[in-house]
Amino acid sequence: MEDARTLRHLIVLGDPRRGSFNHQVAECYRDTVRTCHQEAQIRDLYALGFDPLLQTGAPPSDDVAVELGLVHACDVLVFVYPIWFGTPPAIIKGYVERVLGAEFHPADLGGEAAPAPFRLKRFLTLSSSATSLPWLNERGQWLSLRQAFDTYLADLFGFRSAEHVHFESVVEGTRETYIRELLARVEDSARYMCAELAQERHAAKAQAAGQN
Numbered sequence: 001m002e003d004a005r006t007l008r009h010l011i012v013l014g015d016p017r018r019g020s021f022n023h024q025v026a027e028c029y030r031d032t033v034r035t036c037h038q039e040a041q042i043r044d045l046y047a048l049g050f051d052p053l054l055q056t057g058a059p060p061s062d063d064v065a066v067e068l069g070l071v072h073a074c075d076v077l078v079f080v081y082p083i084w085f086g087t088p089p090a091i092i093k094g095y096v097e098r099v100l101g102a103e104f105h106p107a108d109l110g111g112e113a114a115p116a117p118f119r120l121k122r123f124l125t126l127s128s129s130a131t132s133l134p135w136l137n138e139r140g141q142w143l144s145l146r147q148a149f150d151t152y153l154a155d156l157f158g159f160r161s162a163e164h165v166h167f168e169s170v171v172e173g174t175r176e177t178y179i180r181e182l183l184a185r186v187e188d189s190a191r192y193m194c195a196e197l198a199q200e201r202h203a204a205k206a207q208a209a210g211q212n
Contacts, residue, residue: 007197009033009040009190010074014081014092016046021170021179025126026080028183032190038197043067045091052094060102067099075197076122077159083129083166086141088149100157116158123159124193125150126186128167142166165189 011030015022026042033040045052050063060068071077081088103117129136136142146164154162167182 007038007194007201008074009038009076009078009193010070011040011042011078011080012092012095013042013044014046014079014089014095020082021128021167021174021182022080022082022126024179024183025128025167025186028186029078029080029126029190032187033194036191036194036198038194041070043070045095050091050095052091052098054094054097054101060098064098064102067095068102071099071118071121074121076124076193077118079123079125079127081125081127083127083136083141083145086136086139087145088127096153100153104157119158119160121159122193122196123150123154123162124189125162125164126167126189127164128170130171131168133166133168136168 009029011026013022013026017023023044026044030040030042048063050067055061079088079092081092087093100118133142136145150162150164153159165185167185170179170182
């Protein structure tokens with residue numbers, strides 16, 4: 001049977017500042033995805049009042065169950081956040097621990113048959129910083145972030161890919177022409193992701209048809 005389900009992008013936003021550049025990024029990505037006839041939903045963690053504190057030894061709470069259901073239903077998980085002190089905001093890390101980690105147990109680590117709950121999904125990060133990328137590189141922060149967050153999470157949870165697009169030198173009062181340039185990159189990233197998902201679905205259908 002042909003899979004008629006619309007391809008879905010789940011955008012997890014972690015920035016408390018209303019109308020910030022990261023809010024513009026999330027909205028730009030969502031709107032571009034919709035022009036490609038795919039679904040996109042923003043989960044603004046601060047607006048939702050998401051609690052980042054992990055409670056061990058308890059079953060997933062209702063808020064986690066809602067978020068986990070959305071993650072399982074999406075084809076690509078998109079994180080949007082500012083880099084603070086070389087790492088994502090605590091609310092994003094709390095989302096990883098409470099939501100992505102809800103079905104994961106430490107005993108699973110290192111096993112030959114370790115679970116990969118998100119193995120068919122793509123993972124995309126759109127981040128920003130007030131500093132330049134060379135500055136982050138000189139201090140080892142960029143490499144550390146990519147290895148300890150993007151690559152590690154992809155390996156741990158089994159995402160099929162992990163990409164990171166960074167927007168540097170974004171501060172209050174940044175000229176509007178530069179912001180428009182960055183948002184054009186967001187549009188390009190969204191279109192590329194939509195095209196990749198559509199191509200994969202088409203290839204899967206063609207393969208299935210050839211086996212019938």
